[in-house]
Amino acid sequence: MSPLATPDIEEVTNLAAAPLEPWEVVVWNDPVNLMSYVVRVFRTYFGYSLERATQLMRAVHHEGQAIVATGPRETMEVHAQAMHDYGLWATVRKAAR
Template sequence: MTLTSPDVDERTTTRSDTPWVTVVWDDPVNLMSYVTYVFQSYFGFGRAKAERLMHQVDEDGRAIVATGAREAMEAHVEAMHGYGLQATVDRAPAP
């Protein structure tokens, strides 16, 4: 007796646990030192990581600062807005 499995088209299969990201965007208002401070105080990043992400925001116009479940990323975005930073939630880039 041979067991067979149904055909699955993996191109149309999506994972329900697809990670999401919090993206912080560059703006003309906030000082680089303030953005570094926010990353350190809210996310708990060390100074070097906070400065690296701040420079990425400044130079590339954006930086991914967190990855995880959508609800958590939405909470991070709300917190960033509370600090006066521009931030959005997006799907994590494909590996």
């Protein structure tokens, strides 16, 4: 075989992409931020209606946490960082199935 010739190689490749796993941004209750401020952050950043933002804020306040967004991991990490920038406590976790 000449140095430039390539051997016949039979490759089996699976090009199917793995399904995107959903992730969640969880905002946690804290002793620092006012409820009105949390509502304003949810409305300003996520564009939620007053009613939805208030519902999420109440979940944070009464249950200690609320899932405020669901989607691809990278996007959820951006959202969690934005919540940190607003002074809220937030984490990213894999969504329960």
